[in-house]
Amino acid sequence: MSNxxxxxxxFVDQQGAVAFSAxxxxxxxxxxxxxxxxxxxxxxxxxxxxWKYTNLNxxxxxxxxxxxxxxxxxxxxxxxxxELATHKLVFVNGRFQSELSAIGDLPKGVKVLALSEALAxxxxxxxxxxxxxxxxxxxPVLALNTAFIEDGYVVMVDKAELATPIEIVFVSQAxxxxxxxxxxxxxxxNNARVTILERHIGIGEGGYLANSAFEVLxxxxxxxxxxxxxxxxxxxxxLSSVKAKLGKDATYDSFVLxxxxxxxxxxxHVSCEAGGAHTNLNGVYVGxxxxxxxxxxxxxxxxxxxxxxxxxxxxxxxxxxxxxQGAIIVADGADGTDGRMSNKTLLLSDDAEIDAKPQLExxxxxxxxxxxxxxxxxxxxxxxxxxxxxxxEAIARSMLVEGFLDEVVEEGVAEDYQDIFxxxxxxxxxxx
Amino acid sequence: xxxxxxxxxxxxxxxxxKGLDLTINAGEVHAIMxxxxxxxxxxxxxxxxxxxxxxxxxxxxxxxxxxxxxxxxVRAGEGVFLAFQYPVxxxxxxxxxxxxxxxxxxxxxxxxxxFDAMDFLKFxxxxxxxxxxxDDMLKRAVNVGFSGGEKKRAEVLQMAVLAxxxxxxxxxxxxxxxxxxxxxxxxxxxxxxxxxxxxxITHYQRLLDYIVPDVVHVLADGKIVDTGDKNxxxxxxxxxxxxxxxxxx
Numbered sequence: 140m141s142n143x144x145x146x147x148x149x150f151v152d153q154q155g156a157v158a159f160s161a162x163x164x165x166x167x168x169x170x171x172x173x174x175x176x177x178x179x180x181x182x183x184x185x186x187x188x189x190w191k192y193t194n195l196n197x198x199x200x201x202x203x204x205x206x207x208x209x210x211x212x213x214x215x216x217x218x219x220x221x222e223l224a225t226h227k228l229v230f231v232n233g234r235f236q237s238e239l240s241a242i243g244d245l246p247k248g249v250k251v252l253a254l255s256e257a258l259a260x261x262x263x264x265x266x267x268x269x270x271x272x273x274x275x276x277x278x279p280v281l282a283l284n285t286a287f288i289e290d291g292y293v294v295m296v297d298k299a300e301l302a303t304p305i306e307i308v309f310v311s312q313a314x315x316x317x318x319x320x321x322x323x324x325x326x327x328x329n330n331a332r333v334t335i336l337e338r339h340i341g342i343g344e345g346g347y348l349a350n351s352a353f354e355v356l357x358x359x360x361x362x363x364x365x366x367x368x369x370x371x372x373x374x375x376x377x378l379s380s381v382k383a384k385l386g387k388d389a390t391y392d393s394f395v396l397x398x399x400x401x402x403x404x405x406x407x408h409v410s411c412e413a414g415g416a417h418t419n420l421n422g423v424y425v426g427x428x429x430x431x432x433x434x435x436x437x438x439x440x441x442x443x444x445x446x447x448x449x450x451x452x453x454x455x456x457x458x459x460x461x462x463x464q465g466a467i468i469v470a471d472g473a474d475g476t477d478g479r480m481s482n483k484t485l486l487l488s489d490d491a492e493i494d495a496k497p498q499l500e501x502x503x504x505x506x507x508x509x510x511x512x513x514x515x516x517x518x519x520x521x522x523x524x525x526x527x528x529x530x531x532e533a534i535a536r537s538m539l540v541e542g543f544l545d546e547v548v549e550e551g552v553a554e555d556y557q558d559i560f561x562x563x564x565x566x567x568x569x570x571x
Numbered sequence: 572x573x574x575x576x577x578x579x580x581x582x583x584x585x586x587x588x589k590g591l592d593l594t595i596n597a598g599e600v601h602a603i604m605x606x607x608x609x610x611x612x613x614x615x616x617x618x619x620x621x622x623x624x625x626x627x628x629x630x631x632x633x634x635x636x637x638x639x640x641x642x643x644x645v646r647a648g649e650g651v652f653l654a655f656q657y658p659v660x661x662x663x664x665x666x667x668x669x670x671x672x673x674x675x676x677x678x679x680x681x682x683x684x685x686f687d688a689m690d691f692l693k694f695x696x697x698x699x700x701x702x703x704x705x706d707d708m709l710k711r712a713v714n715v716g717f718s719g720g721e722k723k724r725a726e727v728l729q730m731a732v733l734a735x736x737x738x739x740x741x742x743x744x745x746x747x748x749x750x751x752x753x754x755x756x757x758x759x760x761x762x763x764x765x766x767x768x769x770x771x772i773t774h775y776q777r778l779l780d781y782i783v784p785d786v787v788h789v790l791a792d793g794k795i796v797d798t799g800d801k802n803x804x805x806x807x808x809x810x811x812x813x814x815x816x817x818x819x820x
Contacts, residue, residue, distance in 0.1 A: 192775075227574050292654075312647065326618070419687075519622065519657050520659055520662075521661055523621050523622065523643060524655065524658070524659040524661070525661070525669070525673075526620075526643040526644045526647070527619050527620070527621075527643045527644075527646075527647060527652075527653050528644075528647055528669075528672075528673035528676070528729060528733065529644050529647030529648050529674075529676040529677035529680060529733065530644060530672050530673055530676045531676060532642070532644065534672065534676070535644075538661075538664055538668075538669070538672065539661065539664070541660055542662055542663030542664035542712070543662065543663055543665075544663070545663040545664075546662050546663040546712075549663070567756050
């Protein structure tokens with residue numbers, strides 16, 4: 140323990156001081172296991188291969204001991220067209236706000252509630268799933284989240300189809316410089332279909348750490364669409380860990396738009412564990428100033444006949460820095476695997492930087508795997524084409540950047556929700 | 572209307588145009604023919620303002636204004652249009668949005684009111700019918716996955732909606748089969764008018780069966796070396812450019 144950095148030690152000390160609202164032997168044990176794992180090495184450093192390009196020493200500015208209060212103006216929370224805003228859960232600094240939320244009517248077979256409530260009302264169901272996918276060995280950030288499990292959202296869908304999306308808003312209230320660790324659970328079984336639209340925002344000035352974790356279990360023909368918008372405030376730090384496990388003919392679609400905050404690291408690990416499992420991992424990242432945006436993904440093809448398709452694209456301006464680490468691992472015997480990965484970055488200034496690291500580990504013979512990585516400036520030929528049609532240079536540049544990024548939105552997001560993300564990208568372009 | 576005098580231009584250190592003179596009056600259709608490497612495409616890029624082409628001598632005056640001083644988008648506003656030999660693919664930008672941005676940009680430049688989405692759709696559909704372009708093509712990203720014929724029809728559609736006073740057609744026939752050539756040729760011919768001049772750049776005579784020129788020039792080694800009527804093109808088709816290449820060398 141004495142080797143821990145001051146900030147790591149502060150997290151450990153704080154965990155010991157928290158009076159968690161829910162307690163049960165298995166839950167206490169889970170938190171304890173997370174704490175012990177985290178305490179062994181503390182926060183990751185660039186000495187670790189997976190963290191070579193992202194340095195968390197920015198967390199020194201965060202007061203780990205603070206837990207912010209929760210006064211918030213509900214007008215800041217609206218982001219969806221009204222017809223889509225039918226099941227809404229709001230969390231402020233990681234804690235569920237029932238007065239700001241409106242879960243609405245749910246069909247049979249669908250449970251949507253806060254983890255804090257589920258721990259009280261359905262402890263058996265939570266115990267069955269929580270901590271089951273989220274193995275945190277070599278995942279210190281997830282271990283830290285686990286040590287602080289208290290609240291988050293729970294979505295469980297069985298043999299049901301939800302026509303409208305579940306809306307989640309995570310608000311980080313910056314003035315308290317607090318750290319919080321929302322823990323979320325998504326379970327879909329038996330051909331269930333569900334869409335989760337999630338927005339992370341920061342309100343107020345100052346830094347904070349939002350360290351969320353997601354366990355996603357998709358089984359037997361179920362389909363989960365998990366779309367996230369990361370709009371943290373300027374000094375906000377957003378870490379997230381997704382662990383998804385896919386069963387037979389299950390599909391997990393993930394889309395992430397990372398567009399603000401001081402530093403974000405979005406880590407997704409999908410394990411395809413039965414035939415017909417498929418995942419689409421897509422993302423768009425935009426940065427300017429000295430923002431740092433890290434997308435790290437790992438797809439495990441464990442058994443034969445599973446597939447994955449992954450596209451991440453970014454536009455980086457100013458001195459911003461992007462990181463893309465994409466790994467595909469095909470296990471011995473996992474024949475018939477189809478895995479495709481692509482990462483493309485537009486560098487809009489000389490000082491912007493992208494560090495891209497592809498990693499294919501293939502231990503089976505009969506597989507199709509491909510990856511492609513590019514980074515470069517806007518294509519002069521395209522720019523001239525648009526200008527020759529009378530479109531002024533600045534507008535032509537915006538059109539090209541938006542078109543480049545919108546392609547991923549069209550590929551990765553169901554049609555009804557594309558405009559939500561395209562509008563954000565256009566706003567980002569116009570605010571530059 | 573377009574007056575080119577003693578135009579010299581180079582790409583990098585290589586001089587391509589070596590004293591080109593050309594005058595095109597309003598409503599006239601001129602064809603420029605010539606062997607590969609004569610400077611045909613360079614002329615179209617110099618006139619449309621592409622970067623990387625340096626004019627070292629000479630003048631280009633268009634409707635009394637110095638064309639060479641203008642940015643590409645200003646030239647478009649002034650009425651210059653280049654139909655590209657190789658139209659550029661723009662992923663993620665729908666053809667419809669691209670056309671609307673282009674048309675409203677030049678309308679704004681020309682002091683005309685901009686179209687809203689509904690009016691624009693009506694306006695475009697009038698043109699797409701003539702060129703046999705379906706709505707699905709308008710929804711697709713600009714030139715992405717278009718066949719050779721679709722790309723060239725899309726170029727002619729752009730020309731139709733932007734209503735230029737000077738249209739430069741660079742090797743518009745390249746990559747077209749006979750049917751596509753006919754549709755494109757008829758599309759262009761339908762756009763002929765007393766206010767619109769055209770410069771048709773081509774290696775082969777066949778496009779000129781559809782777009783019948785008033786004047787035909789031969790460009791070789793960076794200069795106009797011969798000028799005649801449409802029969803000159805027919806002669807060239809028969810005899811090739813051998814005589815001119817030798818003369819130039």
